[in-house]
Each structure stands twice: as C-alpha cells, then as structure tokens.
Amino acid sequence: MKKLLLSLVLSSIVFLAFTQEKERLSLEHYGDYEWTSSPQISPDGTQILYSRTWINLKDDKRETDQWIVNADGTLNRFFLNGSNGHWSPDGTRIAFTKEGEPEGSQIFIKYLGVEGEPTQITKLDKSPGSMEWSPDGKYIAFTLHT
Known part of the structure; x- marks a missing residue:
C-alpha cells in the first residue's frame, strides 16, 4: 500500500513538473500578451469604455488603445489610440491621454x-496624471508632478 501511495505521489509530482514547464512565460509569449484595464461605465449605463494594452515588439514598447463595448457585451469596437479614458458627465465626450505637443502625454477630448x-x-512640459471631469462637464482636473 505504501509503495502504491508513493508511486502515485511521485507520478503526480512528475506530471505537475511537466505541465508547469509548458506554462512558463517566454519571450515568444510576451509578444502575444494583451490585457484590459480601466473600465468606465457611460453615464447612461449602456456602454463601457476600457483600455486594451499589448506589446509592440517592433518598436519595443507597450501600446494602449481605448475600446467601447455595449454593456450587454455586444458590439465590441476600437475607439481611439490613447489611455486613461474618462466619460464626460453628459456622455458626449471622452477625455484621455496620448502623446502630443510639445512632448510626452497630453490630455485630449474626443x-x-x-x-x-x-x-x-x-x-504641458510634464505628463498629466489622474484626471476627473467637473460635475457640470466644463472642466477637467488632473495631477501633475512638479
């Protein structure tokens, strides 16, 4: 009985070691890596704006786009290049950041x-940080490290 139990334990360890070897992240896998973040529900609750990030191996950098999907999961679509998207209070505009003039990240409105x-x-001379619309949609507050 002890031999049977020992052989089961050993075979389980070998099996786990074999399967874990296949699960390791390699440089080839890194280029296929994508993730989503920063979901924002539209003011009327019908759509979700989110960030989709992936690795651009050609230019050796991460890229982020904004995508919109209906709240029921249908009609998932690309919206624009950029990150940190925020709905305006009335849902007619989206503020986001992307590379702009004079340099670095800037705030844009679409x-x-x-x-x-x-x-x-x-x-700005430096990249803006966290941003929020004012309740009336007239202003955007943001942080800036000085």
Missing part, C-alpha cells in the same frame, strides 16, 4: 459620434 481627430487641450 466627441462621440463626430468624425475627425481628437482635440488636444493641454500643452
């Missing part, structure tokens, strides 16, 4: 349902 490029609203 109107939903309007063709064209987003509007850059900051020209």
Whole structure:
C-alpha cells in the first residue's frame, strides 16, 4: 500500500513538473500578451469604455488603445489610440491621454459620434496624471508632478 501511495505521489509530482514547464512565460509569449484595464461605465449605463494594452515588439514598447463595448457585451469596437479614458458627465465626450505637443502625454477630448481627430487641450512640459471631469462637464482636473 505504501509503495502504491508513493508511486502515485511521485507520478503526480512528475506530471505537475511537466505541465508547469509548458506554462512558463517566454519571450515568444510576451509578444502575444494583451490585457484590459480601466473600465468606465457611460453615464447612461449602456456602454463601457476600457483600455486594451499589448506589446509592440517592433518598436519595443507597450501600446494602449481605448475600446467601447455595449454593456450587454455586444458590439465590441476600437475607439481611439490613447489611455486613461474618462466619460464626460453628459456622455458626449471622452477625455484621455496620448502623446502630443510639445512632448510626452497630453490630455485630449474626443466627441462621440463626430468624425475627425481628437482635440488636444493641454500643452504641458510634464505628463498629466489622474484626471476627473467637473460635475457640470466644463472642466477637467488632473495631477501633475512638479
């Protein structure tokens, strides 16, 4: 009985070691790695804005886009290049960050349902941090490390 138990334990250890070897993250896997973050529910509750990040091996950097999906999980679609998206209180605009002028991350606004490029609203020497819309949607507060 002890021999049977010992052989079962040993075979389990060998099996676990074998399967764990296949699960290790390698450089080849790293290029396929993607993740989502920062979900934001629209003010009317019908849509969710979220960030999708992946590894751009060609340019050796992480890339982040904003995507929108209906709250019921249907119609998942690319929205724009950028990160840190926030709905305006009335749901007509999204504030987000991306590379801009003069350099580094800047805050942009994109109107939903309007063709064209987003509007850059900051020209900062340093990248802005956390941002929030004012309740009336007229202002955006953000942090800046000085």
